[in-house]
Amino acid sequence: MGEAQIAKKTLLGMVPADSPFYRFHPVGRMALLIFLSVTPLFIDMPEVNLGLILVTLGLLWWGRVRMQQVRRYLPLLVTVAIFMFGVAFLAPGNRTALTPIRSVGATFYFEPMWWAFVSYCRLIAMLFGAILYFSTNRERDTLVALRSLGVPFAVSYVAALSLRSAGMFMEDFKTIREAQQARGLDLESLSVVEKAKLYTMYTVPLFAVALRRADEISNALFAKGYTLSGRPAGGGRRTDYLRAQYPVRARDWAVSVGLVGAFALVAALSKTTGVFSDHLSPLRAVVVGMVAAR
């Protein structure tokens, strides 16, 4: 029999509590989100973005995230690729100004197809950055990161409660569906339209639950003396439990500043020198050579 493991429930699944990610403060993990999911915006060179995707996959593996969690994005990666390359093929733009490539009985145009590839690599790199963050962080980690960065109480509270409530509503959604299945609902036998109709009907009880929950949570906060400003109703300063519980060490600051600094450096280099332009891509040179040789 396998050994029982303590796991943390993140927004996208479960991660072992001894994952190396948890050796770093949530502020550092948020800095990693910024680095991985925003940096590709400044990079057109597909090799660099493909490298970032590999780094992110490596981090998911290193962080002991179940790859099954990530595999469910596979159909999406395929449909997005079909969509982008399909659009570039069907509506390439002004054909007279483009380089035609005749292959498999059809005419493709190099420039829109290449740009679709560049954009696809960039978007997938950005998406994987966000998937890594939501796979390895709980809503509490987001709250700790925001509080440690000094974000006002109301803003950090709303952000954390939003993520928490998404998890709660997901559970409610499952409960409603299981109740229907217990009464004989057979999801397999339903058509897509019937499933869509059913899905619409799920949301009415979800909203009713939300209204009741809003009352309960606001009454609880009021009873505990919380105000919109985050200061106690009687004046003075409230002890910041989370900041006291999760101190940011020098190593965490170094990691966070390093990641945000690396992001700023890439953005500045991209804007001033164009070093990440797709025109400097070795892959592009190879493809252009192949097109010219045809």
Add this chain to the structure above:
Amino acid sequence: MSVPRTASVGPSGEAVWATERGERRQPGIVHVVMLALFIGIGIVVGTLGSLAVPIGFVSAFWPGQAVQAVGGVWFGWWGVLAGMFFPFISNALSGSAPLPVSAAYLPANFLQSFLAGAAFRWLRVDPRLQTSRDWFVWVVIGVLLANFLGAFWGTYVLTWFGMITASARPTALLGWFFGNSVPSLIFGSILLKYVSPMVLRSKAFAKGWWA
């Protein structure tokens, strides 16, 4: 006594938005909590909707717009804020758009959340959709206009990020418009018709923009 149903300005609509003599309304913790919970619902509805019928970056079925529209109607600016920010998370979770693209969608999400709320308040429309006038304002402004403007900006963002070519924009605009409008019309109408009576009785309902 039943509420008379007329095609002119709905008396029930006037009653919903009018403040009583001596009635004081100000934002409180319940609105902040409702904002957070509404973002949570939006995340669930938006994520499941995008995953249900994914066609690249233009979902053929995105009921999230219905949540945006009814949020603005019921909770004023709190609902508009929720409608602007929940797509950041739901798009990332469903894989339909990364964070920078969601940031670029903000004006579209603002319009999709704000227009129905503004129309209902300015034209004194009953959120329970009691009269033909209520339905007209909801369908024309809350669904068709909001989604057209949202699709117009959204497809501009798709072109900007290289996800579609400029010549594919009209087709993508139509796809976006119908992909949002149809579920929004069905799903939003059900929510307004059946959930509004509960919301109108709750503390979180905003007669004005903030409370």
